[in-house]
Structure formats: C-alpha cells, structure tokens
Amino acid sequence: MIEARKETNMQYRVRAGRSSAGLGLFAEEAIPKGKRIIEYVGNILTDVSDEDTPNNLYIFNISKHVDIDGSPRWNIARYANHSCRPNAESEIKKGHVWLVAKRNIAPGEEICYDYGKEYWNEYIKPKGCRCVKCEEKREKQKEKEKTGE
Numbered sequence: 658m659i660e661a662r663k664e665t666n667m668q669y670r671v672r673a674g675r676s677s678a679g680l681g682l683f684a685e686e687a688i689p690k691g692k693r694i695i696e697y698v699g700n701i702l703t704d705v706s707d708e709d710t711p712n713n714l715y716i717f718n719i720s721k722h723v724d725i726d727g728s729p730r731w732n733i734a735r736y737a738n739h740s741c742r743p744n745a746e747s748e749i750k751k752g753h754v755w756l757v758a759k760r761n762i763a764p765g766e767e768i769c770y771d772y773g774k775e776y777w778n779e780y781i782k783p784k785g786c787r788c789v790k791c792e793e794k795r796e797k798q799k800e801k802e803k804t805g806e
C-alpha cells in the first residue's frame with residue numbers, strides 16, 4: 658500500500674537554499690538542542706515488495722514492513738544534506754521520522770545529519786564527501802603535502 662503523508666509538521670522555520678553541496682536545508686530561527694525540527698515525510702510504503710519500492714536516494718527504512726519514499730518535493734526535510742559532523746539527527750518514533758537538533762542551531766545555519774554508514778559507503782564515498790569535516794580534512798592533507806615538498 659502506498660499512502661501520501663504531506664503534513665511536514667515544521668516545528669521551527671526552515672527553508673531550502675543554496676549550499677556547498679547544491680541545495681541544503683537552512684534554519685531561519687534559533688533551534689535549541691534536543692528539539693524536533695521538521696518531520697521527514699513522503700509516500701509511506703507499507704508491505705511494498707523490494708521490486709516495487711522506488712529506487713531513489715530518499716528511501717527511509719522505518720521497519721521491516723514500512724519505508725518512506727521522501728523524494729516528493731513537499732518533503733522539505735529531503736534538502737538536509739549529509740554531514741560527518743552533523744548538527745541534527747534522524748529519530749524514528751511511532752512510524753514517523755523526525756529531524757532533531759543535536760546541538761543548538763543558529764539562524765542561517767545549514768541543517769545536516771548523518772545518513773548512516775550504509776548510505777555513505779554506497780553513495781557518498783565514491784564521489785567524495787562534501788561535508789565541512791571532510792573538506793577540512795582535505796585542506797589539512799593538502800597543507801601537509803605542501804610542507805612535505
């Protein structure tokens with residue numbers, strides 16, 4: 658069964674905007690640590706076979722029988738990018754997925770969460786991670802190579 662869940666339950670004002678990795682999700686107001694930010698919504702797939710599950714990067718596995726296909730545009734939470742040093746995390750509660758602040762988030766800050774090891778290895782590693790932490794690592798590496806000459 659496929660059922661559309663459209664209510665994003667935005668608890669704090671956020672918006673999609675330009676980021677270093679294309680589009681990203683940005684806080685428009687201060688979000689305190691531990692607070693829910695927005696619900697990750699989309700098409701709820703219940704007992705949909707693997708062959709019939711859409712093959713896209715926005716599938717969120719909730720339980721053995723339920724996945725959320727978060728690819729629809731009404732799911733604003735889909736714009737949150739991956740980070741290896743995230744300021745938010747995903748939380749699954751009673752079949753709902755929330756983005757929750759891991760620390761205090763300032764207005765204008767980009768909201769990122771860790772997509773998980775499986776996703777990272779499959780989709781991010783081959784292209785190279787674009788998060789702030791990995792960019793810093795690359796910069797340091799470059800510096801090292803420079804001074805090594």
Ligand SMILES: [Zn+2]
Nearest residue numbers: 741786788791
């Ligand atoms: Zn990274």
